[in-house]
Amino acid sequence: AHLLIRRDGECVQFVDTDQRAWHAGRSCWWDARQTIWRTTLNDFSVGIELEGDDVTPFTKAQYQALARATKWLMSRYPQLDSRRITGHAHVAPLRKTDPGPAFDWAYFHRLIAECGKC
Known part of the structure; x- marks a missing residue:
């Protein structure tokens, strides 16, 4: 992974975001913005x-x-928007389960929308 966010909120960077990390493994995802299936998401x-x-x-x-x-x-990658944010469970459903049912997607999206206050 590029980043790890610990339970106390500390953010640890392992890989520069312009570099490839092997976080997703074999993966695919429907990119509704471009209406195509994307594969090899680590790229x-x-x-x-x-x-x-x-x-x-x-x-x-x-x-x-x-x-x-x-x-x-x-802000760094202008093509990134909320429609392009997903979890491992959605891109590698037979292998990964995170972030899992305990993750509150609605709360997370509200925070992104309000993040001028973050």
């Missing part, structure tokens, strides 16, 4: 891992750090 995506598991709720600090990181990525 062009940024992987952010959240410390935790599929069933334990993530912390407020994690959501806030994730929203800040996402807004930074959106």
